[in-house]
Amino acid sequence: MDNRVETLIILGAGGDLTSRLLLPGLASFLASDQAQMLTLIGVDRQEMDDLAWQSRVSTSFATQQSAASDEVVHGAHYVQADVTDAAQLRELLAGASGRIALYFALPPAIAQQVCQILVNEDLPDGIVFALEKPFGSDEASARTLNRLLEKVLPEEQIFRVDHFLGKSTVLNLLGLRFANRIFEPLLAAPNVAKVELIFDEALALEGRAGYYDRAGAVVDMIQSHLLLVLALTAMEPPASVSSEDLRGAMAQVLRATRVQTVDGTCARRARYTAGTIGERKLPAYTDEEGVNPDLGTETLAEIAFEIDNWRWAGVPFILRSGKALGEARQDIVITFAPVPHLPRGLTGVAEPAQLTISIKPATLELDLIVNGEGDPFSLDRTKLSTTLGDAAMSAYGEVIAALIDGDPVLSVRGDIAEQCWRIIAPVLEAFRENRVPLEEYPAGSHGPSEWSTS
Numbered sequence: 190m191d192n193r194v195e196t197l198i199i200l201g202a203g204g205d206l207t208s209r210l211l212l213p214g215l216a217s218f219l220a221s222d223q224a225q226m227l228t229l230i231g232v233d234r235q236e237m238d239d240l241a242w243q244s245r246v247s248t249s250f251a252t253q254q255s256a257a258s259d260e261v262v263h264g265a266h267y268v269q270a271d272v273t274d275a276a277q278l279r280e281l282l283a284g285a286s287g288r289i290a291l292y293f294a295l296p297p298a299i300a301q302q303v304c305q306i307l308v309n310e311d312l313p314d315g316i317v318f319a320l321e322k323p324f325g326s327d328e329a330s331a332r333t334l335n336r337l338l339e340k341v342l343p344e345e346q347i348f349r350v351d352h353f354l355g356k357s358t359v360l361n362l363l364g365l366r367f368a369n370r371i372f373e374p375l376l377a378a379p380n381v382a383k384v385e386l387i388f389d390e391a392l393a394l395e396g397r398a399g400y401y402d403r404a405g406a407v408v409d410m411i412q413s414h415l416l417l418v419l420a421l422t423a424m425e426p427p428a429s430v431s432s433e434d435l436r437g438a439m440a441q442v443l444r445a446t447r448v449q450t451v452d453g454t455c456a457r458r459a460r461y462t463a464g465t466i467g468e469r470k471l472p473a474y475t476d477e478e479g480v481n482p483d484l485g486t487e488t489l490a491e492i493a494f495e496i497d498n499w500r501w502a503g504v505p506f507i508l509r510s511g512k513a514l515g516e517a518r519q520d521i522v523i524t525f526a527p528v529p530h531l532p533r534g535l536t537g538v539a540e541p542a543q544l545t546i547s548i549k550p551a552t553l554e555l556d557l558i559v560n561g562e563g564d565p566f567s568l569d570r571t572k573l574s575t576t577l578g579d580a581a582m583s584a585y586g587e588v589i590a591a592l593i594d595g596d597p598v599l600s601v602r603g604d605i606a607e608q609c610w611r612i613i614a615p616v617l618e619a620f621r622e623n624r625v626p627l628e629e630y631p632a633g634s635h636g637p638s639e640w641s642t643s
Contacts, residue, residue, distance in 0.1 A: 192595035194317065195227055195287025200272050200303065201294035202231030202242070206321065210352070211294055212249030214585020219250075219257040221582050223590050226257060229265040232272060232281060242267035273299065275306045282313055290592050292319040297326075301334060308340045319348040319592055322413050323404070324601065327617075328610040335603040345432070348592055349601035353414035354421075355587045357580035358548055359599070362421045362521075363430065365546065365553065365577075372544075373426075376523065377500045382541060384422060385522040386415050388510040393461070393471050393632065398479030406458070406490040407620070410510035412613045416443065417601065418548075419506055422521055423496055432598040436605065442496060443608040448615045449493040449505055456616045457640065458487035458625055461513040464632030471513055471632040485620075485627055488512045489636055492616055513632040519548040537561060537568040551577035 197215070199207055218224060231242045243265050250258045268284075270277040272295070282289065293300040300320055318341070325331030338347050366373055375381070388410055394401055401409060420439035423446075427438040448455045462473045475482040489511030496506065523544040542556035554574045561569035582590060591599045619625050628637045 192315075193225060193288065194290040194593045194595065196230065196285040196289045197227050197292060197589075197593075198230045198232060198281065198285060198289060199292045199294055200232050200300075202267070203233040203235045203237070204294055206294045207231070208245065208249050210585050211292065211589075212246055213252065214352075214583050214589050215261070216250040216253040216255075216258050217583040217586030218589040218593070219261060220253045220255040221586065221590070223581075224255070224257040225593055226260060227593065228286065229261050230281075230285065231265065231267045232270050233267075234269065234271055236269055237267050239265065239267050272303050273306065275310070278303070278306060279310060282310075282316075285313070288315040288317075288595075289313055290317045290319060292592075293321060295321075297321075297323055301337065304334075304337055304341055308337070312341070315346070315595075316342070317346045317348060317592065317595060318342060319350055319588075321350050322601075323408065324349050324606040325610060328607055328614060331603075331607045331610050335607065338603070344603060345597055346595075347600070347603070348588075348597055349603070349606060350588055351413060351417060351599070351601050352584040352588050354417050354599055354601075355580055355584040357551065357578060357587070358418075359421060359435075360430075361551060361577045362418075362546070366422075367426050375525070378502055378504045380526055381501075381504050382524045382526045383505045383507060384419075385507045385509065385520070385524070386418055386422070387518050387520045387522065388415060389514040389516060389518040389635075390510075390512050391466050391514060391517045393466075393513040394474070394477050394480075396478075398477055402480050402484055402486050405486045405620075406488055406510050406512070407456075407492070407613060407616060411490060411492060411508050412609050413601075415508045415510060416446070416609045416612060417605070418521065419443075419446070419494065419508065420605075423501055423506065425500070430598065432596065432600070435598055436600075436602045440602065440605050440608065442498070443605060443612065445496050445498045445501075446494050446506075446608075446612050447497065448612065449495045450615075451493070454625070455619055456490060456492040456625055457628070457637075458490045458620065459511075459628035459630050459637050459640075460486065460488040461632040462629050464513070464634065466513065466515065466633040473632075474513075485623070487620070487627060489514070489630065490616075491640065492613075494612070511636060515633045515635055521546040521548070534566055535568055536566065538570055540570075542570075546577075551579060553577055 246265050247262045325334050420442050424438040424442040427434040460474045491509040494506040525542045527541045538558050545554040554572050557571050561567040630637045
């Protein structure tokens with residue numbers, strides 16, 4: 190049987206996720222050299238005919254039009270349906286042709302309700318599900334969701350979507366680590382002093398208070414996206430880049446990961462106050478529309494982790510993510526340990542070398558300590574830099590391509606989702622019990638004045 194999807198059904202077609210991310214991602218895929226024709230079906234409760242749906246799709250495709258995208262627009266269909274009604278779901282699936290991808294662009298509770306209904310249905314051969322994060326709300330609920338999904342489909346037909354984990358990001362990290370003998374032996378204790386994963390956004394809430402105010406920086410970014418990047422940065426070499434080998438190596442290192450607690454403190458958190466970013470004046474987070482100040486939601490968090498294995502014992506992995514910050518960054522910063530001995534008479538550089546891998550834009554910078562100009566006994570710092578391979582598609586385009594191909598290599602495996610919740614649980618508990626102070630920082634700054642990053 191051909192593995193490739195022929196019909197893409199979007200449940201929740203009228204929602205923000207569909208128009209803002211999913212449809213532009215599909216356009217990116219259709220404009221690439223991997224493009225494949227498919228039938229696009231939108232499903233939602235609101236009343237809409239095919240022409241109105243085609244117009245909405247065309248608007249989302251506008252920035253990346255292609256012959257393939259035009260054809261998909263013209264063939265797109267819309268179905269008004271209640272996806273929590275078993276009979277309507279059954280009719281919807283029966284009317285689709287070829288191998289089907291069912292994309293759940295729905296709130297998590299509704300998506301889980303739909304899956305519960307489909308347990309008792311005779312599903313089309315080869316159907317694949319695409320589910321958006323969060324995958325549960327804690328380890329127990331993630332495990333419950335996984336047990337439910339096991340009753341519906343095999344794991345290889347379930348795509349837990351994490352668009353942050355694009356194929357170009359994965360391959361850049363794998364290529365750097367495992368194709369260069371100069372790096373791989375050094376990326377371990379005791380050669381590394383610390384590893385920082387930094388995702389700072391200049392964006393604020395941007396109308397997402399309904400979700401973000403109950404999630405916060407830890408759940409929105411660190412629990413999912415950044416722990417997966419940690420796994421790619423720290424895992425042992427996989428035998429291949431197949432989905433099972435790659436995800437198996439990621440799961441292994443996550444099982445060894447735990448929160449580092451120092452003097453009873455496991456994390457830092459803060460939220461933004463009023464400030465300016467560029468020409469934009471932002472209100473304080475607590476004054477944003479839809480925010481409940483009593484929830485004490487953090488917009489910036491920093492957590493140190495330890496990995497209890499031979500390679501990384503004693504090396505802190507510091508994960509930081511926040512909103513409304515003065516400089517947008519998506520960096521992996523590896524700080525090497527100082528040399529064990531510097532010959533007397535050499536001076537000038539106190540800080541050790543760093544390797545910085547930027548995810549967006551995709552670049553690599555390596556510090557080297559060299560003799561300075563003029564005085565050969567005075568050391569100086571220089572940088573070697575290069576640009577890494579750019580993605581041929583957007584992040585959601587890569588997700589769509591993997592989904593169409595039936596390749597779950599970019600999908601979050603069920604046990605990995607459970608481990609991410611297990612790892613972060615002590616921090617969420619400490620936040621709920623107010624054992625971690627909620628600090629403040631002006632929007633447009635780099636965070637609280639006493640915080641620092643590499």
